[in-house]
Amino acid sequence: MTSPKIEVDDxxxxxxxxEDMFTRxxxxxxxxxxxxxxxVSFEIEEGESFGLAGESGCGKTTCGKSLLHLHEPTSxxxxxxxxxxxxxxxxxxxxxxxxxxxxxxxxxxxxxxRYRVFDWVKEPLDVHDIGSEEERETRVIETIESVxxxxxxAYMHEYPSELSGGERQRVSIARAIILEPSFILADEPxxxxxxxVRASILDLLDRLQDELNxxxxxxxxxxxxxxxxxxxxxxxxxxxxxxxxxxxxVINDPQHPYTKALVGSTPTIDPDDEREAVELKGxxxxxxxxxxxxxxxxxCPEATxxxxxxxxxxYETGDDQQARCILYDEEQMQTIRE
Amino acid sequence: xxVKKHLPANVESKLTSSRVFSQIxxxxxxxxxxxxxxxxxQFGIVVLAAFxxxxxxxxxxxxxxxxxxxxxxxxxxARLDAPSTDHLLGTxxxxxxxxxxxxxxxxxxxxxxxxxxxxxxxIGTNVGLISAYYGGWVDDILMRIVDIAYGLxxxxxxxxxxxxxxxxxxxxxxxxxxxxxxxSARVVRSExxxxxxxxxxxxxxxxxxxxxxxxxxxxxxxxxxxTVLYMAFAVAYAIMYEASIAFLGFGDPNVYxxxxxxxxxxxxxxxxxxxWWVLPAGVCIMLLVSSVFFIGRTLEEITxxxxxx
Amino acid sequence: xxxxxxxxxxxxxxxxxxxxxxxxxxxxxEENKIxxxxxxSGSGKSTLAKAIIRLLAKNGHVPEGAIEYKETDLTELxxxxxxxxxxxxxxxMVPQNAMNGFDPVYTVGNQIVQAIRTHEDxxxxxxxxxxxxxxEQLGIDPGRIDDYPHQFxxxxxxxxxxALALALDPSLIIADExxxxxxxxIQDRILQTLRDLQxxxxxxxxxxxxxxxxxSDICDEIAVMYGGRVVEHADVETIIKEPRHPYTLGLRNAFxxxxxxxxDLISIPGTPPDLVExxxxxxxxxxCPFATxxxxxxxxxxxxxxxxxxxxxxxxDEQELLTEEAKRKETWMDLETEPQQVAEEADD
Numbered sequence: 004m005t006s007p008k009i010e011v012d013d014x015x016x017x018x019x020x021x022e023d024m025f026t027r028x029x030x031x032x033x034x035x036x037x038x039x040x041x042x043v044s045f046e047i048e049e050g051e052s053f054g055l056a057g058e059s060g061c062g063k064t065t066c067g068k069s070l071l072h073l074h075e076p077t078s079x080x081x082x083x084x085x086x087x088x089x090x091x092x093x094x095x096x097x098x099x100x101x102x103x104x105x106x107x108x109x110x111x112x113x114x115x116x117r118y119r120v121f122d123w124v125k126e127p128l129d130v131h132d133i134g135s136e137e138e139r140e141t142r143v144i145e146t147i148e149s150v151x152x153x154x155x156x157a158y159m160h161e162y163p164s165e166l167s168g169g170e171r172q173r174v175s176i177a178r179a180i181i182l183e184p185s186f187i188l189a190d191e192p193x194x195x196x197x198x199x200v201r202a203s204i205l206d207l208l209d210r211l212q213d214e215l216n217x218x219x220x221x222x223x224x225x226x227x228x229x230x231x232x233x234x235x236x237x238x239x240x241x242x243x244x245x246x247x248x249x250x251x252x253v254i255n256d257p258q259h260p261y262t263k264a265l266v267g268s269t270p271t272i273d274p275d276d277e278r279e280a281v282e283l284k285g286x287x288x289x290x291x292x293x294x295x296x297x298x299x300x301x302x303c304p305e306a307t308x309x310x311x312x313x314x315x316x317x318y319e320t321g322d323d324q325q326a327r328c329i330l331y332d333e334e335q336m337q338t339i340r341e
Numbered sequence: 342x343x344v345k346k347h348l349p350a351n352v353e354s355k356l357t358s359s360r361v362f363s364q365i366x367x368x369x370x371x372x373x374x375x376x377x378x379x380x381x382x383q384f385g386i387v388v389l390a391a392f393x394x395x396x397x398x399x400x401x402x403x404x405x406x407x408x409x410x411x412x413x414x415x416x417x418x419a420r421l422d423a424p425s426t427d428h429l430l431g432t433x434x435x436x437x438x439x440x441x442x443x444x445x446x447x448x449x450x451x452x453x454x455x456x457x458x459x460x461x462x463x464i465g466t467n468v469g470l471i472s473a474y475y476g477g478w479v480d481d482i483l484m485r486i487v488d489i490a491y492g493l494x495x496x497x498x499x500x501x502x503x504x505x506x507x508x509x510x511x512x513x514x515x516x517x518x519x520x521x522x523x524x525s526a527r528v529v530r531s532e533x534x535x536x537x538x539x540x541x542x543x544x545x546x547x548x549x550x551x552x553x554x555x556x557x558x559x560x561x562x563x564x565x566x567x568t569v570l571y572m573a574f575a576v577a578y579a580i581m582y583e584a585s586i587a588f589l590g591f592g593d594p595n596v597y598x599x600x601x602x603x604x605x606x607x608x609x610x611x612x613x614x615x616x617w618w619v620l621p622a623g624v625c626i627m628l629l630v631s632s633v634f635f636i637g638r639t640l641e642e643i644t645x646x647x648x649x650x
Numbered sequence: 651x652x653x654x655x656x657x658x659x660x661x662x663x664x665x666x667x668x669x670x671x672x673x674x675x676x677x678x679x680e681e682n683k684i685x686x687x688x689x690x691s692g693s694g695k696s697t698l699a700k701a702i703i704r705l706l707a708k709n710g711h712v713p714e715g716a717i718e719y720k721e722t723d724l725t726e727l728x729x730x731x732x733x734x735x736x737x738x739x740x741x742x743m744v745p746q747n748a749m750n751g752f753d754p755v756y757t758v759g760n761q762i763v764q765a766i767r768t769h770e771d772x773x774x775x776x777x778x779x780x781x782x783x784x785x786e787q788l789g790i791d792p793g794r795i796d797d798y799p800h801q802f803x804x805x806x807x808x809x810x811x812x813a814l815a816l817a818l819d820p821s822l823i824i825a826d827e828x829x830x831x832x833x834x835x836i837q838d839r840i841l842q843t844l845r846d847l848q849x850x851x852x853x854x855x856x857x858x859x860x861x862x863x864x865x866s867d868i869c870d871e872i873a874v875m876y877g878g879r880v881v882e883h884a885d886v887e888t889i890i891k892e893p894r895h896p897y898t899l900g901l902r903n904a905f906x907x908x909x910x911x912x913x914d915l916i917s918i919p920g921t922p923p924d925l926v927e928x929x930x931x932x933x934x935x936x937x938c939p940f941a942t943x944x945x946x947x948x949x950x951x952x953x954x955x956x957x958x959x960x961x962x963x964x965x966x967d968e969q970e971l972l973t974e975e976a977k978r979k980e981t982w983m984d985l986e987t988e989p990q991q992v993a994e995e996a997d998d
Contacts, residue, residue: 024481058833073546100549113540117562127548167921178548197690198860202904203917224833227863227908231915251911268838270863272907274886283835286803 006085007046008186008218009070014079016040016062016069020291037290039065041242042079047218049185054221054233054250056265060287062242067188067222071103083186101131104179106208108191110171114163120147121159124177131182142181150177151207169200173207180211190222205232226269230254235323238262241290241298247317248324258326260303297329305330382639388632392625395444396451403441404429407597410436421615431617433602434609442597443621449510449598450629453583457514458575461521466568468522469529470556474537484530490523495582496589503591510593517582525571532564566640573637577630584626599626651854652679652702652822657715659694659701659878669925671697673878673933674715676952679871681821684848684855686865686886688901689875692922695858698875699824702856703743704732719822738818739769744825748811752799758810759795766817784813788843805836812844819851826858841868862905866890871958874898877923877933880952884959892973894955894966896938899976916979932964939981940965940972 017036025031039062047053055063069076072088080089083102088094107113114123124147128139147155150173163171172192179187189208193201209232212219223229229236229250236253238246238261246259257263264281284302288294294301296311303310310329318331395402405411411419411432418436422428430439472483499516506512536542537560545555586592587600588607599622606618659672672694679685689695700706702717702724717724724736745751752761762781766772772780782792788809799807808828815823825844829837845868848855859865865872865886872889874882874897882895893899903916920937923929932950935941942964950962955969965972975981 027478028481058835068543071547073543100547103547105544105547107540107544109540113544115541115545115559115563126545126550130548130550130554175544178544182548198862198901199690199904199918201917202906202915203919205906205915206917225906226834227906230908231906231910231913254908255911264835266908268834269908270834270838270841270861270867271909272863272866272890272902272905273909274866274890286805 006082008049008051008084009047009220010080010082010085011046011066011070012044012080012082014040014043014066014069014081015077016065016074017077035291038242038293039290040069040076041293043239043242043244044079045237045244045247047186047220049218050212050216051235052212052219052221052233054223054229054236055239056223056226056229056236057239058224058265058287060290061239062290063222063239064190066239067190067220068105070220071105071188072099073105098131101127101182102184103186103188104182104184106172106175106179106187106189106192109195110168110175111163111195113175114171116163118163119159120152120161120163120166120174123163123174124159124181127178127182133182146177146181147174150174150180150211151203152177167200168196169204172196172204176204176207176211180215180217183215184217186218186220188220188222191224192221193228194223194225208232226254226265238265241287241293243298243327244317245299245328246324246326248321252322252324256321258320258324258331259299259328260305260330261299262326264304297327379639379642381635385632385635385639388628389636392447392451392629392632396447399444399448403438403444405438405441407437407442407445409438409441411438412436421611421618423615424617430621431615433605433615433618434611439602439618439621442602443599443625446597446599446602446622447625447629449596450580450583450626453510453514453517454576454580454629454633457517457521457579457583458572460515460518461575461579462525462568462572464518465522465525465527465571466529466561466564468526470533470560470564472526473530473533474552474556474560480530483526487523487526490520493520495520499586500591503586508591508593510596513583513586513591513593514579517579517586520582521575521578525568525575528567528571529564532567533560536560536563566643570637570640573633573640577633577637580626580630580633599623651681651720653716653718654678654698654702655716655718657698657701657717658713659697659706659710660713661697661707662709662711663926667926670928671710671878671925672701673925673928675875675878675880677873677880677883679822679854679856681854682849682852683871684845684857684869686869686872687856687858687875688860688862688865688872690860690922692925693875694878694925695875696826697878699743699826699856699858703737703741703824704729705743734769738765738815738820740820741822741824742815742818742820744808744811744815744823744828746827746830748807749799749804751811751814752807754799757796757798758802759797762795762810762814762817765814769818780817781813784816785810787847788813789839805832805840808832808836808840809843812840812847816847816851820853822854822856823848824856824858827860828857829864830859830861837864844868862890862901863907874901877928878925879933879962880960881934881962882960885957888956888959892969894959894961894969894972895934895963896940896965896972896976897934899972900937900982903976903982914979916982919982932962940968940975 017038020035020037022034026034043066045053055066057063065074068074070081072094076089080087082088083099086093086097088099121143125139125143128134128142133139134142144155144159147159152158152170152173158170163174166174192208193204196204208219211217221229221232233250235248236250237244238253238259240261246253246257246262253262254266257266260281264283267281281304288301294311296313297315300306300310315327315329315332317325317327320326320331411428413419419432420436421434422432424431428438428440430443433439468483468487472480498520502516503512542555542559545559583598584600587598588604590604592598592601602622603619606612606615612619654675654677657672657675658670661669661671663669675698687695687699697710701712712725719740724732727736752758759778759781762784763774763777766777766780767774782795785792785795790806790809802810829840832840841864844855857865857869869886871883871885873880874889874895876897882889882893882898889898893902900918904918906915907913918937923933931946931948935945938945944964950964952960952962953966954960955966
C-alpha cells in the first residue's frame, strides 16, 4: 500500500498566551497556553482536495500552517510522502519548501508591495537557485500566462497596487505553482474576492490541480465553497476535528451536532428552503480553559451528563465518515437507554 | 508547465532595460514630488546642496589658508579686524581670515553630520530589524541596551569618552553615532513588528527564503522610507552635537569647525566685540541644521500621507 | 414609504473628474418590507445607502434625483433638519464593522442612552431601562450594558449596534453588510433576530450584501445593482427562480450553493465598468454574452415584466433563451477572449 500524500498524527500547537521578559529570561511566573490545535489527525491522498472548516478561532488556519511548518508544532507528527517532516533533517533532504506551497487569504497584503509581479513570481526560483537567469525568465512568463494573466508582458512589470483583487490572487497562485509543488495549502483563497471573480479563481485552482496533480488543503469557513471544491472535509471545533468524511456526505448528512448546526446556519439560495435550524447556546469558549469532557458539550443541544465526563474519541458513523460524539458509541447509548 | 510558448530573443534585454528604466523613473518622480510638494523642502535642498558644494571645494574657494596669520600694512598682526575688502568677514584674534575658516569648517559639519548619522542609522536599523524579527530573548536584550542608551547623559558621556580615547574627529563622530542610533532602533523595531505580521513575510517563509533574505529583501525595503526619514533627522542632530562638543572645547584641536570658531571667540572674550567672528558660524550651523530638518519634514509628508494637511 | 427617483451620486476626485457611483436609481420600498440590495464592490450599493441616510464622504454629493421618504424629499432638508428629525429617529443604520461604530472610550450602554436622550425627552433611568430591554431582545445579557465595546465579541458588538439602531423605533433600518465579518452560526442568529424585530416593530429594512444566499434567506424583495444602476428588481422568488437580467443569471452561476451536489461554477468574465466616464449603452454589455449592437449604443430603460418585476435589459423579453444559454459554461467562456483581443488591437 502506498502511503498517503500527507499524514497528520495527533498534531498539537499551543501558543504561550502571557509570556513576558521575566518568564522568558528568568523563568518567573506561570505560563498559560492557548490550545489552538489540540490533537488533530487526518490524511490527504495524492491529488486529493481536503477541506478544513470551522468558525474563526477553531484552529483550522493554525493547523494548516503547522502542517506546512510555518509554525513549529508543539507535538505530534506530520508525514509527507511517508517521511516525517517534523524532523528538520528530513525537510532539508527532501527540499520540503519546493514541495509544499501556500496561497493566502488576503490578496491585498500577501504580495510585497515593493515587488513587481515578475520578481514576485520569480523569487522561489532565485531562492532555490533553479535554472539560469534566462530559463527563470522563460518559466516565469509561462507560469504567469498559465494562471490566466495573458499576455504576461502586460502584467509582469506592474506593482501589486496596480492590479485588481482577482489578478493579485492569480499572481499568488503563479508564485505557489512555479516550483511545481505536490501540495498546496489554500487558506481562504477566495474569501476576499467579489462573487463574479471568486468562481474563476476556484476554477483555476481546480484546473491546475488536475494538470499538475497537486494535493490541496482548503481552509475555509464557507461550507458551500468546500462542498464544491473538496473530495473530503474535516470540521474543526476548538482545536480538534469533530467530524471527517466525504464532502457531499458530511454536508448532506452531518452526524456531529456541531456540523449539523454549521450546515443548518449556512444560508441557501433557494428562498423556499426551510432548513432545520439548530440553536447553539452561547459563544465559543476560551481556548485557554477548556471545558471538561467533550469540548462542544456546553453548547450542544443534545448534550447529556455523560458528555462532560470524558473527551469522546472518533466513532465510525458511515462510509469513511467519522464523528467525535458519544451518540455514536453503541455501548454508551445502550447504557443511557437502559 | 503546460504552456509552451516561444519567446522572442530580445525579451531578456527588454526586461532588464525596462526594469532599470522604471526604477529610475520612480526615483526621479519621488524626488520631483519632494521638490514640488513644499517650499521649505525646496529651500532645504538648495541650502544643503550649497553647503555640500562648499564642503567639497572649500580649499579652492577659500581666499586664504585658514591658519595663515595676516598682518596689517604697518606690519602688526591683523588682530580682530572688522570686515574689509581684504577680509570679507574680518579676522580672528590670531589674525586669521574668518571667511576662510568658515568655508573650510563646512567640511567637518557635513562630513561628521552625514557619516555619524549614517553609522547611527545603520546600527539602529539593524538592531531594530533583528530585535523585532527574532523577538523573544534577542528582543529583550537588544531593547534593554536601547533603554540604557536612552539613559546616557550626552555631555558627561562625550567628555569621558573623549578623555579616554582622545579628541580626534573620528572618535567624536563615533561618540555621536553611539548616542544617535537608539532613536532609529526603536522606530524601526516598531515598524518591523507590524511588517512581520503581514502575509507577504509568511509567503516568503513558505517558499523557503532565509531569514537574511526575508529581513533584507522583504522587510527592509518596506521600512526604508522610515530609515531615510530618521537619517535626515540624525544628520541634523549630529551637526548640532558636533558643534556643541567643539564649542565646549572638547573638539578636535587640529580641525576647523564652526563650533570651534565660536569656542575660540568665546575663550578670547571676543563674543561681544567681534560679531563677524561669531555670527557667521552660528548662522551656518542654523542654516545647515534647519535645511536638513526641512528636508526631513518633507520626506515625512511623502512617506506618511496621513499627516498631510 | 421610501421612493427614490432617478438618484445620482457623484464623488469629486482630486484633480479633475468625478466618480459616478450611482447613476440614476429609481426604486420604491413599501412599509414593513425587507429589501435586499446586492451587487459586487463598486456597484454603488453602499453609496446609495449612504446617500439615503446622508452619510456620504465629504467629496460625495447627490447632484440629481429625489429621495422621498413619507412624502418629504430628503434632499431638500438642511443638514440640521436631517440630523434632528430623520437620522436615528426615522432612518437608522447598522454599519459593516460594529467595532468602528462605537466610540471606544464610552460604555456601550452609555452610547445607547445618549442616542435615546438626544432625540427624546426621557430621564436617564428610563433610557437605560430601554437599552436593557433592547439588549434582552437581541439576546445579549443586559448585565453587560456597562461594558466597553472592546469587551464584546464581534457578534455581540454587531448585535449591540442593531440595538442602537433600533433604540428610537425607526421606520427604516439600513444594514450595510451587517454580518460579513461574522461566522455562519452568529450570522444566522443575527439575521433571524433582525427579521423577528423588524416584524415586531413593523419597520422596513434595506439589507446591503454581496451574498445572494443571505438576501434570499430573509428578504422580501431583491434589487440587483450593477455599475451604479439597479438592473433588476423584484420579489425574492422571482429574482432567484426567474431572473431576466444576464447579470443576475451570471451571479447565480458564480455562487456555490450548499444545497447542490454537482454544481459547475461559472464566473462572469471581465471587470466592472469605469465609473469615471461611464460608457454609452448598457453598462454590462462588455461582459454580457448576449450583448447586441443595440446594447452597446443605447442605455436600456427600466421595463416592467409582470408584478413589480423591473428589468433594465434590451433582451429581457427573451427570458427562456437567456436562461437556457446562461447555464452553459461555453456561453460565458467564448466571451472571455474577445475583450482582450480588442484591447490588444488597441495597444497596437
